[in-house]
Amino acid sequence: MNKKILITLLLAAVFPLVAAAQNNTVSGTVFDVDGTPMAGVSIVVPGTQKGAVSDENGKWSIDASPGEKVQFWFIGYETIEQTVGPDGTVPDVTMAVSADVLDDVVVVGYGAVKKSDLTGSVATVKVDAISDLSATSVDGLLQGRAAGLQVINSSQDPGAGATIRIRGNSSINGSNTPLVVVNGFPMGDAGALTQINTSDIESIEILKDASASAIYGSRGANGVILVTTKNADEGKTTVTVKHQTVVSTLSAPLDIWYDPMLMAQVSNEEMVNAGLNPLYIGQTIGGIYYPSLLEIQNGEWSNTDWTKLCLRTPVTNNTTVSLNSATAKSSLNLTANYFGDRGIYKKDNYDRLNINLGFTYKILPKLTFSTFNVFSLTNRQVCNGLEYGRNPLWPVYAEDGSYWKAGPTDFSHPLVALEDKKDKTKGRDFLVSAAFDWEIIKGLKAHTQVDYRYKNTIQDIYLSRTTSQDAFDNGGIAKINTTRYQDVLTETYLTFDRKFGEDHHLTLMAGHSFNYEQNRGLYTTARGFVNDVLGNEDMNASDPELRQIYNDGYYVSKLLSFYGRANYSLKDRYLFTLTMRADGSTKFGKNNKWGFFPSGAVSWKMHKEPWMQGASKWLSELKLRASYGISGNQGINSYQTLDRYGSEKFYHNGAWTTVIGPGYEAGRTGANDRYFVWGGIMNPDLRWETTAQADLGIDAAFFNSRLRLTADFYYKNTYNLLREKYLPLSSSYDKIWVNDGTVENKGFEFTIDGDIISTRDWTFSAGLVFSLNRNKVKHLGDAISSGLSTDERTGMLYEVTGPAISMFNQNASILAEGQPMNIFYGYRVDGIIQEGQNPGFIDPTALLDRPGELKYVDLDGDFAITSKDRCIIGDPNPDFTASLNLRASWRQLSLSIFLYGVFGNDVLYNGYTYSPRVKAKRWTPDNPTNDFPSLNSIRQYQLSDYFIQDGSFLRIQNISLSYEFLIGKKWLESIRLYGNIDNLYTFTRFDGYDPEVGLDGIYWGGYPKFRKFTAGIEILF
Amino acid sequence: MRHYAIYTAIAAILALSACSLQEKSYGFYSGDNFYKTEEDAESGLMYAYNALNYLEYLRGIWYVGDIPTDDMYPKSDEPGDIHMLENWTVTPNTELTHYYYKYCYIGINRANMVIDRVGNGNFAEDVRNRIVGEALFLRAWNYFNLVRSFGVCPVSLKPISSLEQTTSPLAKDIKEIYDIIIKDCSDAIDMLEVNKSFGRVDKAAAQGLLAKVYLTLASSKEYGAAGYRSLDIDVAATYALAAEQASHVVGDYEGIYGFDTDLRHIYDVNAPDGPEHIFIMSTDRSGTHEGMYTKIPLQFLPNNSSVPIFIKYGDGSLQKGNGNGWGVFLINDDFVESAFLTTDKRRTELIHRTIYDQNGIEITPSPVRGYFTSKYVDPDFIGERTSARPYLMRFSDIALVLAEAAGPETGYPLVNAIRSRAGIGELTPGLSLADFRKAVIDERKRELAFEGNRLFDLRRTASVTRTVQEASSLTEDEAAFFPIPQREVDLNPNVPSSQNNF
Secondary structure (H helix, E strand, O other): OHHHHHHHHHHHHHHHHHHOOOOOEEEEEEEOOOOOEOOOOEEEOOOOOOEEEOOOOOEEEEEOOOOOEEEEEOOOEOOEEEEOOOOOOOOOEEOOEOOOHHHOEEEEOOEEEEHHHOOOOEEEEOHHHOOOOOOOOHHHHHOOOOOOEEEEOOOOOOOOOOEEEEOOOOOOOOOOOOEEEEOOEEEEEOOOOOOOOHHHEEEEEEEOOHHHHHHHHHHOOOOEEEEEEOOOOOOOEEEEEEEEEEEEEEOOOOOOOOOHHHHHHHHHHHHHHOOOOOOOOOEEEOOEEEOOHHHHHOOOOOOOOHHHHHEOOOEEEEEEEEEEEEOOOEEEEEEEEEEEEEOOEOOOEEEEEEEEEEEEEEEEOOEEEEEEEEEEEEEEEOOOOOOOOOOOOOOOEOOOOOEOOOOOOOOOOHHHHHHHEEEEEEEEEEEEEEEEEEEEEOOEEEEEEEEEEEEEEEEEEEEOOOOOHHHHHHOOEEEEEEEEEEEEEEEEEEEEEEEEOOOEEEEEEEEEEEEEEEEEEEEEEEEOOOOOOOOOOOHHHOOHHHOEEEEEEEEEEEEEEEEEEEEEEEOOOEEEEEEEEEEEEOOOOHHHOEEEEEEEEEEEEHHHOHHHHHHOOOEEEEEEEEEEEEEEEOOOOOOOOOOOEEEEEEEEOOEEEEEEEEEEEEEEEOHHHOEEEEEOOOOOOOOOEEEEEEEEEEEEEEOOOOEEEEEEEEEEEEEOOEEEEEOOHHHOOOEEEEEOOEEEEEEEEEEEEEEEEEOOOEEEEEEEEEEEEEEEEEEOOOOOOOOOEEOOOOOOEEEEEEEEEOOOOEEEEEEEOOOOOOEEEEEOEEEEOOOOOOOOOOOOOOOOOOOOOEEEOOOOOOOOOOHHHOEEEEOOOOOEEEEEEEEEEEOOEEEEEEEEEEEOOEEEEOOHHHOHHHHOOOOEOOEOOOOOOOOOOOOOOOOEHHHEEEOOEEEEEEEEEEEEEEOOOOOOOEEEEEEEEEEEEEEEOOOOOOOOOOOOOEEOOOOOOEEEEEEEEEEEO | OHHHHHHHHHHHHHHHOOOOOOOOOOOOOOOOOOOOOHHHHHHHHHHHHHHHHOHHHHOHHHHHHOOOOOOEEEOOOOOOOHHHHHOOOOOOOOHHHHHHHHHHHHHHHHHHHHHHHHHOOOOOHHHHHHHHHHHHHHHHHHHHHHHHHHOOOEOOOOOOOOHHHHOOOEOOOHHHHHHHHHHHHHHHHHHOOOOOOOOOOOHHHHHHHHHHHHHHHHHHHHHOOOOOOOOOOOHHHHHHHHHHHHHHHHHHOOOOOOOOOOHHHHOOOOOOOOOOEEEEOOOOOOOOOEOOEEOHHHHHOOEOOOOOEEEEOOOOOEEEEOOEOOOOEEEOHHHHHHHOOOOOHHHHOOEEOOOEOOOOOEOOOOOOOOEEEOOOOOOOOEOOEEOOOOEEEEHHHHHHHHHHHHOHHHHHHHHHHHHHHOOOOOOOOOOOHHHHHHHHHHHHHHHOOOOOOHHHHHHHOOOHHHHOHHHOOOOOOOOOOOOOOHHHHHHOOOOOOOOOOO
């Protein structure tokens, strides 16, 4: 509704301006680069229908008034714009050949190179393709935008980040997430780059192979994402206002009980089948009344729609105002952005204000100062997990107007949780960066940079006694948690760039950096309040004996590095790159303080060979690349290599005293986590995980670079994996961290881009991105000391990993030698046991071999289902991912369609048989389906391939339409209106809401993926 | 030149900011910053005591000491490996013996650290003697548990703080371990004073422990228990050594240690400083997590759907207990009914089969699944938090050690004192030395029932298989020790996989 009014108003405002323009004929001549008159050049007045074409003598004329702009356009040339002077004339114009895309400059670590001179595997993401999309973090928008880059947006919570991988998973206990570097400042793990406004970003580069990423040494093994922010264009001042509103709807119906009668019937059936008494027979159990089916049928009970009480249609707003201004000496970029993200649960909110300030100033002709500053304020109010699937028979209110509770232990009324739970986190994230660039002599430049980041969060939690049994027993639970993070980086490097004669071009870079990080936290909990009025506002009002203070230490790490790179190009045909980085870290063990990370690459511009000149008409580029290098993954936490004592409280002389000594609680194990796991013994040899990577690539461009192809093969071997090893019991320690284990990734990826149509009015281009990765766990360390299990039939060594799944009473995934990471391990199921059918096994309890049960497959042929019948039942890693981006434009109207697909991955559907939709289709003697088991409320399910589904999908991820009104007035340059639809449709055989789940392939249910409708406006002044 | 200077200055400052990569610990204690002061030493010592408080070790007292014997059995639906202990099917992979074994060594390493750092540190002599003396006791205590449970096992007398030290050598025989225990106890006796303190040990405890050690050696040799047959000791002389140490405890500290005249007072959770308690575990219900407090009563008491239960005593008094017990540890009917006279107060006052409500009315239908003991009841429990403690060394235990070691002449009055407290008549007079010793061990069965002693008394008298029905298919040698846990065998190259423990 609002959108319509807005558009009408804008149109009304804009068109009279155009119509009011005075008519006046302007004429002139247009010349080619060599000074000859140029024919066929299109001349237009932007924002109007007026146009002309130059004749054979380069002459043209058009109607335009003083102050209006005239544009000159010819394919393969730069577009030139001239303003009609007060005297109504325009100077003669000389067209210039447009720079080839191959001459684009690509940012690499500690420098930039021409795209054509790249020797490593670096992908550049076109920022304009993603700038109209809505997401919390910039890096979450990169899904499908670069080959070899995997982005998973599995959480739809407001403010949620994304999971990002480059060329697969390579670590088990360390991080697998690429490093994000903004303007030379390493910001840590990718997936949560929320501080930088999309509209401030100039370019995003993905460093994939070792030649590109090894310059980041012990942090480069997972690849690097480089983000560079914009600088204003000289002599221009622009103000941009951009606003977008996103309305999210659920893309599928919720899987809950809509018909209370069916729910009650199913409930009774599953109780009776389990040999228990049915509930819905008109009885009170545990204080809860369960009406009989007849009572339900007679409509004596309510049919509450809990979703209406819990959920809403989320409307997210995103507003950006930016000011860009530059003179010959200085440039300023100031951007403010407000992002208000709303979740589907009422009161589940995320609000953020970002201010980015960039400033560059030429102090001296050869000395430039630049600074980049970020202020990011976030407010997260968590209100999720409201029970929208609550029993529809239960009313909302009791007769006295209070909330109706099913019994004294019913704490799950959604309105109670909505009103009485407080969970708010405020974040403050400040980043200040200052740099000097100095050209010492021609060809020798120095860059010095200092960065400081300060991040602080405060979390307020209060759980009223109405919200849980625990809170009720304790008289309210209040928490205040604070964390603080500081990061200082200093960096200086010199770059020497010189051509020796025609054939030799040498670039040398050497530098050093020092990075100091500090992390600390304070967590306080108080319980036992007189009432819930103040919440956590006065922690002192709690029971003094029930207070806990816990400070999460003080983690300091320092990283001292020296690095260098040499680029040598011979005859602009043979390119060589060598890089080296030495990292010394406080985190590494005493005996391994320094790590060295070398890499090398060669590339050959074949198309520049004399014998290839014949093909130059259609072949713009043909380049072969090869690289090899070693990079690291820090993995280790601060103090992990040191010995560490534990402490306990001991009752002595009538009081508690703190007692201290060797042995530190490193974790828990056993049922209910009742047993301690003891660590704390030092390992001075502990070091980084190492990745050796080889890459072979080809870059090709055809037809004046209108068709471009990049393809890469890679092989990554990650060894010295950080693993825990068991120690003999008599040592009094359970585990020690060691480097032992190997994972390999190999793959193939390519990108094809084509500018299929490119005329003045029409453009059509398409891009295809394809990534294929094969991951394999090669070695998990010594089988005995690593505590590996053995598959009884095949001898496969494995260890259990991933989250525990209560439905199966076990963890879903394993890491197995010779297999991809996180494969699923369990039983096979061959349909449902039918009446009179031999299930093929005998269950001693006589429960599992009855008709209606899952027909487990007795793999070892002993007529019993035992742990020996387990095998690999699924692989969550996709065979390949692909995306297709189609863009078309006609004058100022542009349309783009983006498709994204993941193929060949398995998803474990946790809770499948608990779903109302599935329960309704259950096996009964009258409905002898082979797809769904009978109902049974106490059946213990085994993890089996019955719960594994094909997670392949192809999604129409985004369709965008935009129109730009070129106004061309002094105070108003243009207005652009756009709209897009996210997640329009998903083609999949997966039975749940959405198959896009985490890397472990476990589907947890939740709610359907949003379909997002965005409307936006961008005004350029 | 101007900007050259500016630039160089900036770059130089930044370059100098780099500094040492040595990591300094912050916010936690380590070998570098601890054991410097007397308070540190005290704290480190109590950390060694605290090893006893962990669930894995604490429950091991009954898992090892009583469940495999004729006095107790676990409820049938208790999950886990407890039935392996009950049924004498313990393997190297049994979880509960694995944990018991592990915690013996955790106690030893904590004690070793105190002995090493305080023994060699700069402390006043009296402080050092007291702290090192108590640590020596604890080391001996843990090795004594190990050797009686597992036989020959790895030995380390130095704290373990590097990877190279984590594979301790195996003792070459049982004697090597006993030599360590005897030396530690003897040193502790020399270093400690008599200083009764709740939760801690003193000279009397060290003497009591040494007495038990000698008695174990003497009786094991006498009865030909596995592992002890080839020991080169003189049985009579070793009994005499046991008697000598026990006689100090029994005779030297009148007014400090002695018989508690009131049987129920021994088990009064609010009287841990009674004269009977030479060593009792320190714990209190005001703690915030298990280990600080215990849930021992829940292991013993029946489940009354969370409604507190009441136990009725002979004088009509009621004692409140947790109503949410798990009733895991049940007492064999046969043990109750054949070991005790019906008038024995240790049966009538300490073993029950009925529970009552707060008005003294019996709860029916009764949720009680078998006989249970009221030795571990805390009427002042807070939720699941209780102060109930295991009785690690009682005066009556050492008195019976003295009786058994010294024989009838010294022993009759001691045994009769215990019997009279229990309200039963005197022991048949005029028994021979051998018969008297048998009678004392029989008395231990009643007096120390459910206190973690029974298995060791059966093993040292080589009478497991004929006493415990579940062990009847084993040979006495097979029942003499539990197997060393698999993880030790797998990861410690000094422990052979075919280790037979003796």
